[in-house]
Amino acid sequence: MAKRVTKTSKKPSFIPLSVPYLSGNEMKYLKECIETSWVSYLGPYVSRMEEQMAKRVGTARAVATNSGTAALHTALLVAGIGTGDEVLVPDLTFIATANTVRYCGAAPVFMDVEPDYWQMDIHKIERFLSEECRNEDGKLINKKSLRTIKAIMPVHLLGHPCDMDRLLIVARKYGLLVIEDCAQSLGTLYKGKSVGGLGDIGCFSYNGNKIITCGGGGMITTHRTDWDARARYLTTQAKDSPIDYVHEAIGYNYRLTNIQAAVGVAQLEKLDSYVKIKRRIASRYEQALGKIPGITFPKTAPWAFATHWLFTIVVDPLRYGKTNRDLQKAMEDQNIQTRALWAPLHEQRPYLDAQAYRIEVTPHLFQNALSLPCSVNLTTREQDRVIACIQHLAAPR
Numbered sequence: 001m002a003k004r005v006t007k008t009s010k011k012p013s014f015i016p017l018s019v020p021y022l023s024g025n026e027m028k029y030l031k032e033c034i035e036t037s038w039v040s041y042l043g044p045y046v047s048r049m050e051e052q053m054a055k056r057v058g059t060a061r062a063v064a065t066n067s068g069t070a071a072l073h074t075a076l077l078v079a080g081i082g083t084g085d086e087v088l089v090p091d092l093t094f095i096a097t098a099n100t101v102r103y104c105g106a107a108p109v110f111m112d113v114e115p116d117y118w119q120m121d122i123h124k125i126e127r128f129l130s131e132e133c134r135n136e137d138g139k140l141i142n143k144k145s146l147r148t149i150k151a152i153m154p155v156h157l158l159g160h161p162c163d164m165d166r167l168l169i170v171a172r173k174y175g176l177l178v179i180e181d182c183a184q185s186l187g188t189l190y191k192g193k194s195v196g197g198l199g200d201i202g203c204f205s206y207n208g209n210k211i212i213t214c215g216g217g218g219m220i221t222t223h224r225t226d227w228d229a230r231a232r233y234l235t236t237q238a239k240d241s242p243i244d245y246v247h248e249a250i251g252y253n254y255r256l257t258n259i260q261a262a263v264g265v266a267q268l269e270k271l272d273s274y275v276k277i278k279r280r281i282a283s284r285y286e287q288a289l290g291k292i293p294g295i296t297f298p299k300t301a302p303w304a305f306a307t308h309w310l311f312t313i314v315v316d317p318l319r320y321g322k323t324n325r326d327l328q329k330a331m332e333d334q335n336i337q338t339r340a341l342w343a344p345l346h347e348q349r350p351y352l353d354a355q356a357y358r359i360e361v362t363p364h365l366f367q368n369a370l371s372l373p374c375s376v377n378l379t380t381r382e383q384d385r386v387i388a389c390i391q392h393l394a395a396p397r
């Protein structure tokens with residue numbers, strides 16, 4: 001034990017992957033909640049956060065939820081996804097995206113991402129829909145499963161937007177709804193417009209590792225006032241009468257509290273400055289690491305204003321001389337936290353029986369990618385330590 005303590009104390013200071021930064025009015029607003037006893041689901045901060053999100057995303061409405069997962073689950077229910085339906089989901093994303101499809105009794109069909117920006121491959125989606133599905137009584141039937149395809153769930157991965165114009169053309173052509181998973185992309189713009197207002201409904205997350213946080217929380221954004229009303233109803237236990245306990249549907253306890261929203265409102269005030277910092281961190285990494293043979297990163301599309309939520313590199317073991325896991329280990333020795341990307345969903349135990357269409361890119365990214373520290377409060381000196389570590393491990397040439 002003593003030996004271990006000595007060893008750790010010699011280590012340079014810890015650099016985390018991505019941690020919350022609470023630098024604004026969080027404490028002031030929280031104090032107000034406690035002093036006024038507005039701590040639960042009703043309260044001025046919940047409404048304020050919803051109004052500010054709707055304004056930022058450019059939708060008529062926004063409904064706060066207690067997690068991004070709850071937002072996605074509710075959005076799918078509101079969109080009418082149910083038992084026996086299918087939803088196209090990217091193979092590379094955090095597993096919550098696919099889980100929420102299963103919560104509704106529906107099945108995800110996993111689609112590949114393209115190698116440039118790592119977003120859902122729209123060319124493959126179109127090919128899948130035209131070759132593997134058929135139209136029957138106005139329904140799009142998957143020829144293999146015989147289930148009805150109802151929606152596409154693009155995930156704007158790592159703070160970079162999908163090509164939504166192209167995706168929407170395909171979705172409209174086949175009569176599919178578009179549910180945007182924006183959990184990693186608050187602040188991200190597509191052709192100058194915020195993600196979350198481009199499809200039929202959008203979902204955000206304020207989990208602790210996202211660009212801003214309120215401890216935990218989520219938001220549903222939509223242009224449709226009827227969907228807004230339905231989402232409010234389902235997230236508050238589907239109460240049909242304000243007085244009596246009458247329920248016409250199975251509801252959920254999914255609402256955000258005023259305490260969480262107080263932190264959320266304070267964080268939203270900081271979002272633009274955080275986005276600026278994230279983009280600066282990414283561009284410093286790109287400049288320094290772009291020169292190292294065997295280290296690459298996803299490109300930024302011409303339509304994108306990316307927030308670089310988690311800055312992620314790809315390590316080519318042949319050219320770099322080491323694998324991403326070697327690099328991760330070397331970083332760990334320097335007390336620098338990094339993370340591999342999510343394992344392809346079609347390889348995860350709950351989804352071994354799910355359909356996956358022509359997956360080629362996601363296993364390669366899982367094998368070789370590594371996310372680097374990029375907290376909003378990462379100092380230049382800390383970033384230089386990360387860069388130096390990657391430079392030093394590179395194969396001598």
Ligand SMILES: *Cc1c(COP(=O)(O)O)cnc(C)c1O
Nearest residue numbers: 067068069094096097183205207
């Ligand atoms: C974080 C995340 C979620 C889930 O959000 P929570 O607030 O943690 O429930 C869903 N989808 C993606 C892509 C995420 O990154």
